[in-house]
Amino acid sequence: xxxxxxxxxxxxxxxxxxxxxxxxxxxxxxxxxxxxxxxxxxxxxxxxxxxxxxxxxxxxxxxxxxxxxxxxxxxxxxxxxxxxxxxxxxxxxxxxxxxxxxxxxxxxxxxxxxxxxxxxxxxxxxxxxxxxxxxxxxxxxxxxxxxxxxxxxxxxxxxxxxxxxxxxxxxxxxxxxxxxxxxxxxxxxxxxxxxxxxxxxxxxxxxxxxxxxxxxxxxxxxxxxxxxxxxxxxxxxxxxxxxxxxxxxxx
Amino acid sequence: xxxxxxxxxxxxxxxxxxxxxxxxxxxxxxxxxxxxxxxxxxxxxxxxxxxxxxxxxxxxxxxxxxxxxxxxxxxxxxxxxxxxxxxxxxxxxxxxxxxxxxxxxxxxxxxxxxxxxxxxxxxxxxxxxxxxxxxxxxxxxxxxxxxxxxxxxxxxxxxxxxxxxxxxxxxxxxxxxxxxxxxxxxxxxxxxxxxxxxxxxxxxxxxxxxxxxxxxxxxxxxxxxxxxxxxxxxxxxxxxxxxxxxxxxxxx
Numbered sequence: 251x252x253x254x255x256x257x258x259x260x261x262x263x264x265x266x267x268x269x270x271x272x273x274x275x276x277x278x279x280x281x282x283x284x285x286x287x288x289x290x291x292x293x294x295x296x297x298x299x300x301x302x303x304x305x306x307x308x309x310x311x312x313x314x315x316x317x318x319x320x321x322x323x324x325x326x327x328x329x330x331x332x333x334x335x336x337x338x339x340x341x342x343x344x345x346x347x348x349x350x351x352x353x354x355x356x357x358x359x360x361x362x363x364x365x366x367x368x369x370x371x372x373x374x375x376x377x378x379x380x381x382x383x384x385x386x387x388x389x390x391x392x393x394x395x396x397x398x399x400x401x402x403x404x405x406x407x408x409x410x411x412x413x414x415x416x417x418x419x420x421x422x423x424x425x426x427x428x429x430x431x432x433x434x435x436x437x438x439x440x441x442x443x444x445x446x447x448x449x450x451x452x453x454x455x456x457x458x459x460x461x462x463x464x465x466x467x468x469x470x471x472x473x474x475x476x477x478x479x480x481x482x483x484x485x486x487x488x489x490x491x492x493x494x495x496x497x498x499x500x501x
Numbered sequence: 502x503x504x505x506x507x508x509x510x511x512x513x514x515x516x517x518x519x520x521x522x523x524x525x526x527x528x529x530x531x532x533x534x535x536x537x538x539x540x541x542x543x544x545x546x547x548x549x550x551x552x553x554x555x556x557x558x559x560x561x562x563x564x565x566x567x568x569x570x571x572x573x574x575x576x577x578x579x580x581x582x583x584x585x586x587x588x589x590x591x592x593x594x595x596x597x598x599x600x601x602x603x604x605x606x607x608x609x610x611x612x613x614x615x616x617x618x619x620x621x622x623x624x625x626x627x628x629x630x631x632x633x634x635x636x637x638x639x640x641x642x643x644x645x646x647x648x649x650x651x652x653x654x655x656x657x658x659x660x661x662x663x664x665x666x667x668x669x670x671x672x673x674x675x676x677x678x679x680x681x682x683x684x685x686x687x688x689x690x691x692x693x694x695x696x697x698x699x700x701x702x703x704x705x706x707x708x709x710x711x712x713x714x715x716x717x718x719x720x721x722x723x724x725x726x727x728x729x730x731x732x733x734x735x736x737x738x739x740x741x742x743x744x745x746x747x748x749x750x751x752x753x
Binding site: 299302304310311312313314327328329342343344347348350351352353354436437438440442443445448449454455 | 544545547548549551552556559560563564565566568572574576577578580581630632633634635636637638639640711712713714745746747748752753
């Protein structure tokens with residue numbers, strides 16, 4: 251009985267979706283998995299940083315060596331002189347467990363997305379700037395439009411614009427690989443098998459500092475990304491990324 | 502319509518069952534090859550198991566990085582330690598001549614070694630980095646007896662899967678699998694940077710496990726137990742670390 255009702259319910263929906271969705275199911279699922287993992291990595295990563303909010307350059311560094319820079323925050327460790335009179339509670343246990351579990355889900359999701367993106371032509375079609383856009387003129391024109399917070403062009407609802415494409419390429423092919431690489435460079439076991447992971451960066455502490463800076467770049471991207479989605483119409487764009495709202499029938 | 506959906510559901514059910522039994526088989530095989538950490542339960546278990554299994558497959562024989570003398574950190578940083586017990590202080594006042602390292606469990610000849618006995622083995626000298634899970638690190642030269650030599654002398658049995666090591670400070674104990682226990686760089690360290698290993702750095706005897714983070718290098722070691730199961734120790738999670746919320750495997 252319930253089965254029949256369910257089937258009947260589905261019919262009109264299926265009939266309405268004759269056009270391709272704005273985002274394919276794979277893009278939608280990997281997008282939100284990445285979102286959840288990134289937020290988990292961010293929160294747990296900041297918890298870990300709080301235990302030693304000092305950064306160094308080179309191979310080794312500790313409270314007896316000069317810092318490259320320190321964050322003006324209290325620490326969760328009494329051994330770190332921060333200038334604050336109190337020590338935050340230690341949260342590194344669950345933070346580390348969560349950080350690495352989220353990292354695995356993110357890497358597996360990213361692997362799936364990139365494999366699909368290459369094999370399906372998604373990257374070539376939707377991320378690589380169109381041939382007419384591959385010039386400094388086109389880029390500066392699009393960039394100025396963004397800086398002026400100009401209303402998005404109508405075409406932007408159907409495909410990614412030039413600045414968007416370049417930003418996504420930067421995040422997918424530069425920042426995420428870098429954050430994974432610098433993270434692995436801090437693993438004493440991994441670098442025992444592949445020492446060049448860390449030696450090419452100038453040492454363990456350089457890797458840690460870069461890991462932090464790349465993570466902050468990803469946070470900057472996230473903030474701009476959400477701001478842009480907001481300007482373009484938060485409800486419509488978020489719904490498109492959840493349900494894949496069909497191209498036809500603009501709201 | 503309903504026939505199609507029933508068929509779809511059956512197909513999905515079969516796929517799910519195949520997936521689950523595939524996972525179960527994978528876990529059996531992984532456990533057989535020593536790729537499942539003792540703290541594999543709970544919501545973080547899958548991530549921990551993936552990390553441990555992947556790193557074990559990659560690093561069974563790899564050597565920790567060693568450094569040149571010019572890269573030794575000066576001065577090194579001694580992390581805070583609890584004030585030593587009266588028992589420890591009495592041993593220290595005597596220059597640790599009554600310090601004993603007991604070797605027990607799955608060995609043919611259990612032993613109780615003095616520091617001099619430990620030092621009688623061929624020494625290994627290595628300049629490695631110790632990195633704390635908090636983020637800081639230092640490079641130092643450690644001298645010690647490879648754990649593998651002490652285990653071989655005691656006649657380690659073939660069914661051994663882990664070596665559990667205990668600090669004289671009861672709250673601290675940990676364990677490593679055989680890949681780390683038999684690893685040439687895993688040292689019972691008794692000297693550091695050209696002198697005896699200072700108490701602040703775990704003297705008179707610290708187990709140095711350079712392919713894992715600092716907290717696996719437990720200070721004040723006085724007992725080794727070779728075992729085929731971690732169940733009888735503490736809560737069965739392999740070390741004091743998971744009981745305090747930290748991962749047993751600290752290769753990352």
